[in-house]
Amino acid sequence: MGQAYTPGLKVTTDTLLKQRRVLPLRGEVMVQANTTVGAQDVVARAELPGDIMPINMANRLSVPPGDVRSLLQVEKGMQINKGDVLAETKGIFGLMKSKVLSDNSGVVESISDTTGQLILRGPSTPVEVLAYLPGKVVEVLDGEGVVIENQVALIQGIFGIGGEAFGPICMATSSHEEALEPSHITDNMRGAIVVGGARVSHAAVQRAIEVGVAGIVAGGVDDADLKAMLGYDLGVAITGSERIGLTVVITEGFGEIAMSERTFRILQSREGRQASVNGATQIRAGVMRPEIVIPVGANDTADDADSQWEAGQLAIGRPLRVIRDPWFGRIGTVSSLPAEPAVLDSGSRTRVLEVDFGNGEKAIVPRANVELIEA
C-alpha cells in the first residue's frame, strides 16, 4: 500500500456532485433554496459596471486644469447622452464660444481639478450565471449565487478548450479505439455532445463547427491539430475562454491515444441523455479539469468495478494508467510495490511500482508516472 503521487481523474457512474455557482461581483440570486433547476436556467444575475472613458477636458477646452470645473455644464452623477454639451468656453466678450460635446453616453463618475480629467462611466452590462448542473438548489449565497446538488455520472477529462456547453450525448464512433474523423460528423448532430473514440483531428472539429455541434469528447488530440484549432501554440494549460465554436474535452492526453474503454462504455450507455460539459482546464494554483456531467437516471446501472479502492491509495491489483513515455497511455494494474527506490534508465533514483498490462507484459514505472483510475 502507498499513497498515489498523482490523483486520478474521476470517472464514475454515480456520485453526489455539489456545484457552487457564483457571480463575479455582487448581484441578485434568481432562484430559491430547495427548488429544482435545469442546466440552462439563470440562477443569478448582476450588472457589470460600464466601461470607463476618461476625457481630458483641460486639453479639449485649452484651459488650465483648475479652470475646467467652472466651464462644465455637467456635474458628478449626471447621466450624459452622446452629443450632449459637457462644457463651454467663455469666449471673447461672450462671442466665439466653443463647446465640448460628449462622444459617448454614460454617467459622470468624477472630475479632477489637478489633471482636468472628466471620467465618464458607460452603461453597465448584465452578467448571468446558469445552473450548469441540473438539480436541487441546496443553498442560496446572498447576493452571490447558489449551491446546486445532484447525483450524477461524472467524467473528468485531462484537458479541454472552450467553456460550458449543453446537449444530448451522441456516439460518433463504434469503439473507444476508433479515431474521430470528419466522416463521423453528421448533420443530425447539431447541438449535441459528440463522443469519439481515440484521437480527434482538426478536420473533424471543423466539420463539427460547421454542423453546429455543441461539444466533442475524445480520447486524444495531436499537438499540431490543437494548434490549428486555436490558431496559436498553447503555452500554458489555462483554458476555458476560447471561442472556437464548440467545447472540446480530451479524456486521456496528446497523441494517438484511445479513450479508456470504461469511459467510452459509460458515455455509450447514456446516449441521448442531456449532458453539461465544460472544457475549462487549469493546472496551476487549484487544479481544474474539464468534465462531462450527466444526471443519474432511473434506469442507470452503476459501474462500480473500481469502487472497492480507497481514494488515492496505491494497492496490488488497483487499475491505473501510465502517464509518461515509454508506456504513455497504457492501462494496467499494480502487480508489485517495492519499498526500495530503484535506479531508472535516466539515472534517477526514485520509488517505483510494477504494472501488469494484462497480456503477460509487465513494466517497472516510477510512482510519479502513474495515475489511478478513480471510480
Added chain:
Amino acid sequence: MTIDPNSINVILATDCGSTTTKSVFIERQPDGTFRQTQRGEAPTTVEEPFADVTIGVINAVTEIGEVAGRKLVDEDGRIIQPAGTDADGNPVGCDIYISTSSAGGGLQMMVGGVVKQMTAESAKRAALGAGAIVMDTIAANDGRKPHEQIQRIRELRPDMILLSGGTDGGDEKKVTEIAERIAPARPQPRFGSKFVMPVIFAGNKDARGSVDSAFDESIDLQCVDNLRPTLEEENLGPARDAIHDMFLEHVMAQAPGYDKLMGWTSAPIMPTPGAVGNILTTIAERQGKNALAVDIGGATTDVFSVFDGVFNRTVSANLGMSYSISNVVAEAGLDNVLRWVHLEGMDERELRNRVKNKMIRPTTIPQSREALVFEQAVAREALRLAYVQHKEFATTLKGVQQQRTVGDTFSQKISGTTIVDAMKLDLLVASGGVLSHAPRMSQTALMLVDAFEPEGFTTLAKDSIFMMPHLGVLASVHAEASEQVFTRDCLVVLGTCVAAAGDVKWGKPAFSWEMRGSQNAEGDLLGGQLKLVEMTPGETATVTVKPARGVDLGAGPGNPVAHEVTGGSVGLILDARGRPIALPEARDEARDVVEGWYRELNIIDEGDA
C-alpha cells in the same frame, strides 16, 4: 524586536511553500560556528480541509524534533522558545524561530508609473526585489489607451498596488492621472472581498495630496519616500519596506493561520523570493562577490543577481519545466531545444505531444535516458531565455543624462545598459527540480554553463534542498550564522568554470592552462573544446591561463590570468567553446560535437549512444 546574536545557539526556520512546508534546524557547534543539522518537511495546510498554515509548520517541525531528539513543540501546539532543558535534562526548544512564505501563490502586485522605462521600471524593480510577482505595469506611455488600462486593472486581482511617478518637485499632473485611472477601476483584492485594496504611493512627494484625493475609502493609501527622487537616483528601500509591511498586514493576515504564525516568529515573515534576494545580497556584500542565482520551477523561473552591490530579481512567468514547458518550446523553438540533444531519431511530432503531455500532467519524471536528455535540453533553453530577460531588466538607470567629455567620444556607453557582466560573475548558484535533482552533478554544471555562458573564472554551485529562503530571513537577524550555513551546508559546490570569450576560432588554439596546487597539470585547448579536470570538494589550486590573441579570460584579449580555483563534485571545467556558444549548422555535425562535450563531462558513459 531586537535580538542579541550572541544569545542565539539554536535556530529553527520554515518556508511555507504552496505545496510543501520545509523546515531546517541550525545549531551552534562547539567551535562556535553554525551548521544546519536537521531538516524536515510536511504538506502545507493553507487550503481546506485544514485551512491553518501552522498545522503544516508543526508537522514539519515535529519531524525535525523527532530526528534531533529535541522537543520543539509544546502540549499546546506552540513552538518552544527559548531553547533550554526539560525536568529530565533533555534539550527542548529553539532560540529563534523564523519563516518565509509563498503559499497561496505568493505576493501578487500591480505597479504603475509615469514613464514605462523610468519610474514604472523602478517600481517594478522594487516590487520584484520585495519578492512579488508583478502582474502588470501601467504607465502613461505603455501603448495602451486609458480605457484599456482601466479595463486591465479591473480584470486583475492584485494583493496590492505600487504607484510611482515624477521626481520630487517635478510634474504632479501625470502621476495623478495614473491614480485617476486606478481609482474608477475599483481593483478588487485577491483575498477577501471585504478588505480594502492597499496602494503604496512612492512617487513625487508634492503629488501626495492630489493622489490622495483621487482615491476614496475603497483604497488604503500609504505614502512613502519617492523611489526615484531624481532621475539619477533610485531609492527602492522605503517602497520595499512598505511592501513587506503591507504583505504582513493585508495579505498574510488574511491567509488562514498566519495571524497565529506571525505571533510565533522572531522576525517578520518574508515572501520566499524576497528572502532569497536577501541571502544573495548578504553573501555578495560579505564576500565582495558578484553572484547570480536561478530557481527554475514548474511554472516560472526566478533569476537573482548582485553585480557591484546592485541587486536585481526577475521572474520569468511562463518559463518553467512543467506547467509552462510548452511555452518554453514555443518561445525558444524546437530547433533550439534539439541542438542540445545528441541522440538521433527523435520524432518531432512525438516530441511535441510529449511536451504537451508534460504540461497537463506536470508531476511526471523522465524514465528513459532519451526523455532526460530532452528535458535537460528544454531546461537549457528555459534558463537561457530567463537570463536574457534578466539582462534586459538589470540595467543602469534609464533616462539619466550623461555628461560626456572628449574621452567619451568613442564610448558607446549609454544609460540603460545591462549591469550583468558574465566576465565579472564570481558565483553561479542553481536551484529548482531539473537542476537540483539531475541524476549527475555534471549535468547540472553543464546546464548552467550552456545557459548562462559565464566567462573567465566562475564558481558553480547548487542549493540542493532550497535552503536559501530560510537563510535569507536568518540574515536579517544573524548575518554571520547565515553566511556560515550558506557556505558550508546550503551550497553544494560543483566546481569552477574557466571559459574563454572574445575571438575564439573553432579548431584553432584558444588558450593554454597550467594548474599548480593540490594537483599539477597543464594542457592546451582548441576553440570548440571542453575539458574536465577532476578536483574533489575542498581541493584548491592556482590555475594560470594564457589566451591566444583576441581571446579573453578576464584580463583582456591575449592577456594571461592566474586565479585560485576550488574543486567540487564535478571539478574544473575548461571551456574553449567561445561566447556565445555556436554549434555547427549541420545537424549531424552538431550532434557529434554535443556528444563529445557530454562524454568529456561524464554526462554520458563509454558505450552509451
